[in-house]
Amino acid sequence: MADPFIRFRGVSKAFNGRPVLAGLDLEVARGETLVIIGRSGGGKSVLLKHLIGLLRPDAGSILVDGRDIVPLDEEAMAAVRVRFGMVFQGAALFDSLTVEDNVGFALRRQGRPEAEVRRIVEERLAEVGLPGAGPRKPAELSGGMRKRVGLARALAVNPEAVLYDEPTTGLDPVMADAINDLIVETRERLGVTSIVVTHDMTSAYKVGHRIAMLYEGRVRATGTPDEIRASTDPVVAQFIAGRAAGPIDVRSLA
Numbered sequence: 166m167a168d169p170f171i172r173f174r175g176v177s178k179a180f181n182g183r184p185v186l187a188g189l190d191l192e193v194a195r196g197e198t199l200v201i202i203g204r205s206g207g208g209k210s211v212l213l214k215h216l217i218g219l220l221r222p223d224a225g226s227i228l229v230d231g232r233d234i235v236p237l238d239e240e241a242m243a244a245v246r247v248r249f250g251m252v253f254q255g256a257a258l259f260d261s262l263t264v265e266d267n268v269g270f271a272l273r274r275q276g277r278p279e280a281e282v283r284r285i286v287e288e289r290l291a292e293v294g295l296p297g298a299g300p301r302k303p304a305e306l307s308g309g310m311r312k313r314v315g316l317a318r319a320l321a322v323n324p325e326a327v328l329y330d331e332p333t334t335g336l337d338p339v340m341a342d343a344i345n346d347l348i349v350e351t352r353e354r355l356g357v358t359s360i361v362v363t364h365d366m367t368s369a370y371k372v373g374h375r376i377a378m379l380y381e382g383r384v385r386a387t388g389t390p391d392e393i394r395a396s397t398d399p400v401v402a403q404f405i406a407g408r409a410a411g412p413i414d415v416r417s418l419a
């Protein structure tokens with residue numbers, strides 16, 4: 166890949182002596198949507214946390230726009246972090262704050278004028294299909310609406326890349342598909358680079374330009390949705406078949 170926006174090189178991370186990432190290499194092109202699949206507990210969330218400096222690798226480099234972020238101090242890391250919008254698993258909204266205060270949180274922290282914050286918040290809420298939801302509290306919203314608020318919040322500060330951690334998990338198929346549409350629309354409207362972590366293959370095929378499968382701490386396979394669907398790698402084929410077969414057998418996740 167000529168000039169990737171994100172590049173993991175030989176990234177390793179262990180917790181209590183147990184390797185989770187083991188020399189992982191991965192590149193994400195500018196404007197691309199890369200979907201990361203892999204079993205539960207396989208290190209997908211850990212991978213995303215490395216990109217925003219919530220975790221530091223034991224070895225390897227992580228280049229963002231050509232610069233290694235691993236050696237950065239906390240202040241320099243904070244400057245990198247604002248380039249990413251993160252849509253966390255479970256939306257992770259502040260329940261005591263209104264929707265408007267959740268979406269405007271980072272903007273206010275940047276000291277933007279109040280009128281501007283209000284304008285941006287209303288625009289972002291409209292873009293995710295929730296115009297006028299500002300005064301409501303997260304507890305009053307459905308799971309799908311909370312995910313939309315999470316996306317509006319991630320987009321508030323005009324990130325160059327958006328990271329989605331299990332954006333459709335816990336949603337019914339109709340709501341999940343609405344979120345998939347929103348991920349595609351967001352990329353088309355803003356041209357952002359996107360990384361979507363999921364174990365939902367319907368979502369992976371729909372939103373991904375490319376899919377990468379994480380397995381035993383490395384990228385086992387990458388390809389377009391068609392290539393991954395046709396993969397003859399038994400590990401990939403078995404994973405996909407398991408997801409398509411209906412409810413997840415929890416024993417397969419252990």
Ligand SMILES: Nc1ncnc2c1ncn2[C@@H]1O[C@H](COP(=O)(O)OP(=O)(O)O)[C@@H](O)[C@H]1O
Pocket residue numbers: 180185203204205206207208209210211212
């Ligand atoms: N901060 C942490 N401390 C210790 N272990 C962790 C930490 N974060 C993640 N892990 C472990 O790393 C493994 C991968 O977790 P995770 O990335 O959350 O998996 P998933 O692919 O389901 O997102 C799990 O075994 C998890 O328990």
Ligand SMILES: [Mg+2]
Pocket residue numbers: 209210211254330331
């Ligand atoms: Mg996870």
